[in-house]
Amino acid sequence: MSVVKTLCPYCGVGCGLEVTVGENPTSSSLKVRGDRSHPSSQGMVCVKGATIAESLDKDRLLYPMVRDSLDQPFQQVSWDEALQRVADRIQTVVATQGPDSVCMYGSGQLQTEDYYIAQKLLRGCLGTNNFDSNSRLCMAAAATGYVQSLGADGPPCCYDDLELTDCAFIMGANPAECHPIVFNRLRKYHKQNPHVKLIVVDPRRTPTAEVADLHLAIRPGTDIDLLNGIAHLLVLWGATDADFIQNHTNDFPTYASVTQYYSPERVAETCGISIADLEQAARYWARSERVLSLWAMGVNQSSEGTAKVRTLINLHLMTGNIGKPGAGPFSLTGQPNAMGGRESGGMSHLLPGYRSVKNPQHRAEVEQFWGLPAGQVSPTVGRTAWDIITGLEQNDVGVLWIVATNPAVSLPDLERSKAALRSSPCTIYQDAYYPTETAAYAHILLPAAQWGEKTGTMTNSERMVTLCPAFQSPPGEARADWEIFAEVGRRLGFAAHFPFSDSAAVYAEFVQLTHDRPCDMSQFSHDRLRQTPLQWGHPQSPSPQRLYTDGRFLTPDGRANFAAYHSRGLAEPPDRDYPFVMTNGRLYGHWHTQTRTGRIPKITEMYPQPFLEIHPRDAQKLDIQDGDWVDVRSRRGQLRLPAKVTRSIAPGTVFAPMHWGSLWADQAEVNSVTHPEACPESLQPELKACAVQLVPIAVAAPPATLDNAHLHEYSELPLPV
Ligand SMILES: Nc1nc2c(c(=O)[nH]1)N[C@H]1C(S)=C(S)[C@@H](COP(=O)(O)OP(=O)(O)OC[C@H]3O[C@@H](n4cnc5c(=O)[nH]c(N)nc54)[C@H](O)[C@@H]3O)O[C@H]1N2
Numbered sequence: 001m002s003v004v005k006t007l008c009p010y011c012g013v014g015c016g017l018e019v020t021v022g023e024n025p026t027s028s029s030l031k032v033r034g035d036r037s038h039p040s041s042q043g044m045v046c047v048k049g050a051t052i053a054e055s056l057d058k059d060r061l062l063y064p065m066v067r068d069s070l071d072q073p074f075q076q077v078s079w080d081e082a083l084q085r086v087a088d089r090i091q092t093v094v095a096t097q098g099p100d101s102v103c104m105y106g107s108g109q110l111q112t113e114d115y116y117i118a119q120k121l122l123r124g125c126l127g128t129n130n131f132d133s134n135s136r137l138c139m140a141a142a143a144t145g146y147v148q149s150l151g152a153d154g155p156p157c158c159y160d161d162l163e164l165t166d167c168a169f170i171m172g173a174n175p176a177e178c179h180p181i182v183f184n185r186l187r188k189y190h191k192q193n194p195h196v197k198l199i200v201v202d203p204r205r206t207p208t209a210e211v212a213d214l215h216l217a218i219r220p221g222t223d224i225d226l227l228n229g230i231a232h233l234l235v236l237w238g239a240t241d242a243d244f245i246q247n248h249t250n251d252f253p254t255y256a257s258v259t260q261y262y263s264p265e266r267v268a269e270t271c272g273i274s275i276a277d278l279e280q281a282a283r284y285w286a287r288s289e290r291v292l293s294l295w296a297m298g299v300n301q302s303s304e305g306t307a308k309v310r311t312l313i314n315l316h317l318m319t320g321n322i323g324k325p326g327a328g329p330f331s332l333t334g335q336p337n338a339m340g341g342r343e344s345g346g347m348s349h350l351l352p353g354y355r356s357v358k359n360p361q362h363r364a365e366v367e368q369f370w371g372l373p374a375g376q377v378s379p380t381v382g383r384t385a386w387d388i389i390t391g392l393e394q395n396d397v398g399v400l401w402i403v404a405t406n407p408a409v410s411l412p413d414l415e416r417s418k419a420a421l422r423s424s425p426c427t428i429y430q431d432a433y434y435p436t437e438t439a440a441y442a443h444i445l446l447p448a449a450q451w452g453e454k455t456g457t458m459t460n461s462e463r464m465v466t467l468c469p470a471f472q473s474p475p476g477e478a479r480a481d482w483e484i485f486a487e488v489g490r491r492l493g494f495a496a497h498f499p500f501s502d503s504a505a506v507y508a509e510f511v512q513l514t515h516d517r518p519c520d521m522s523q524f525s526h527d528r529l530r531q532t533p534l535q536w537g538h539p540q541s542p543s544p545q546r547l548y549t550d551g552r553f554l555t556p557d558g559r560a561n562f563a564a565y566h567s568r569g570l571a572e573p574p575d576r577d578y579p580f581v582m583t584n585g586r587l588y589g590h591w592h593t594q595t596r597t598g599r600i601p602k603i604t605e606m607y608p609q610p611f612l613e614i615h616p617r618d619a620q621k622l623d624i625q626d627g628d629w630v631d632v633r634s635r636r637g638q639l640r641l642p643a644k645v646t647r648s649i650a651p652g653t654v655f656a657p658m659h660w661g662s663l664w665a666d667q668a669e670v671n672s673v674t675h676p677e678a679c680p681e682s683l684q685p686e687l688k689a690c691a692v693q694l695v696p697i698a699v700a701a702p703p704a705t706l707d708n709a710h711l712h713e714y715s716e717l718p719l720p721v
């Protein structure tokens, strides 16, 4: 028996886990519990972390598989043959169409080592910036907002702030379900300290909103109006920090003049809340010594996501609520290593070490470090997730390599996305599980080792880096992602660039690229991380710390920038034909497209089927009873869901969970109705809102598929030996 300290591979809270491994490790013999010594979670875990071991040996992709076209069955092949196919295809595409016809689409569920080797292969060796990740659908707006307002990416807060704040302002986030251990810490402190206020801004009355002192159920997409309305009152009441504004910021006067338009009457009307509630929120901001705001997808997944983020940061700057205990703008990272992805250059506009593709000096630094000729790293920003789809439509993508994400469920405008995926001349899909929805669109399947089967690092929302060691062998022939990338690199003629014998060597190279960068981890190594997790920003400190404590920001003049935005509203506002706003999100037990959680009975029993939340007033108008089937139609597609009539959703808005792809239910994929309109600055799509009509189904509808019957459609794979 041995006990391995590691990190939960689900959400960005990044809880430490202790896994007890028996003599002959099998998933059923693993015991998982919280790691009391982990600085971020202090021994706590939620249901997902606690049940992770149950998913490790279910429906794994075990061997490389290939087929010539999507209507053929897959054939098992050797790694040698699969990798040669991949290398040959890339070589042909580069020769005939150029390197920008190669695209890789990755995910915040990769480890930093995987991410880094992928960047070296694509941006360095091949010379294309076409690496994007699902962080484009997730944290792009937060990262862009931080860079524009504060001069660099990186959440400035730490989790200890949850227990040091006077007021938590939670906007567009449901941490009770999505970041449960962050919420536990906050909630406990809130309960014990009556002076601490909790404000929740969300069109739904979520479990998070249930326990708030003030719930502002604003209309979807009216966040900027609300924030400017709060700022208006703070200016009116003189509740601003004049010294901080004077000494540490730029452009406050322009912002203050914009807020003049946002009278309480106007804001209350636009947001659909009372003037009294608006004033109460502003009063909590004004009276609290320390305000901590927490946000996630209700802010970022918007056609004005960056503007929302920056307007929220404005409130912190005007009240001096940043760089001190219990205060600051804190984006809750979604995935376990979305932070590591940003650090290692895992979005199409980035280079490793918080560098930018557009910056000539940054490109030169990376080229030199990699020993590549000047000009090898392209100055052109690569394709974003959605640009890959439009690139496929225009026949500009010769090979698409998808890794650790399930875009056939998670991309917007799913019918269009699927049609584009179907037209791909060559799709490589590297995942841990089979089947998944995206496997149906692949020509080459590469089996990936996942958490617990490979060693690597992940960074959580508070910038804490934890080592996740391998504690069992990968099933079948699965391999670590970084090893697969490195081997393809060698076969493409870049052997000298991929000499790594293990992931510690990969990490050692990567951290050098962070030297003197905002995310400096140059002193970190797997060996040091084996002793204890380390936080970047203040690696010498024994406890987690915050950034910008000296009031100096990472902008060229050291001052933070105010931003003045008026809201443009939703990209697709409701109208006569499509009168409802459809929003969507997550449930406590499930993780995204259910690749793991859908295979854990304890969790599937918690949620027998998908559903549509609708307010009783709207239900009554449409003669919909609880449990009736409803067609949800947008201009692009349709869903069919049983109604859940509830006051927890604002009238005029409906909600469905995002977790049911075509493998797990019929017509329940929320992205069949969403649109791809994106924030112009971060290029993050507005996944959280689209206009829909609701049509109750008169006849009894067929029940949604609740068992795994769909799995049989994919049964052409040979059984494991
Ligand atoms: N259980 C569970 N936890 C997870 C995940 C999971 O799949 N399952 N995924 C992880 C990932 S990758 C992410 S990104 C995070 C996401 O974490 P969250 O963002 O907290 O989760 P969501 O449910 O997607 O959306 C949050 C809320 O945004 C609200 N919202 C919608 N439109 C608006 C709007 O215009 N304004 C405001 N203010 N609010 C709005 C929705 O009603 C919803 O309650 O969760 C992480 N944690």
Ligand SMILES: Nc1nc2c(c(=O)[nH]1)N[C@H]1C(S)=C(S)[C@@H](COP(=O)(O)OP(=O)(O)OC[C@H]3O[C@@H](n4cnc5c(=O)[nH]c(N)nc54)[C@H](O)[C@@H]3O)O[C@H]1N2
Binding pocket: 107, 109, 110, 111, 134, 135, 137, 138, 139, 297, 301, 334, 335, 403, 404, 405, 406, 407, 409, 410, 411, 430, 431, 432, 433, 436, 448, 449, 450, 451, 481, 584, 585, 591, 592, 593, 594, 595, 596, 658, 670, 671, 674, 687, 688
């Ligand atoms: N409508 C709507 N759409 C959304 C969202 C929303 O709120 N609403 N949220 C968006 C957001 S924030 C996110 S983060 C995305 C999430 O969407 P996806 O990334 O598509 O969802 P996951 O189910 O997490 O897919 C992760 C895949 O990685 C595989 N995997 C796990 N570990 C490894 C590994 O180590 N290596 C490899 N190669 N594979 C591995 C898993 O088996 C799984 O298939 O969805 C986005 N789409």
Ligand code: SF4
Binding pocket: 008, 009, 010, 011, 012, 013, 014, 015, 041, 044, 045, 046, 047, 048, 049, 050, 179, 180, 181, 182
């Ligand atoms: S809160 Fe997040 S990181 Fe912690 S156990 Fe739950 S899913 Fe894992």
Ligand SMILES: [Mo]
Binding pocket: 137, 138, 139, 334, 335
């Ligand atoms: Mo996410």
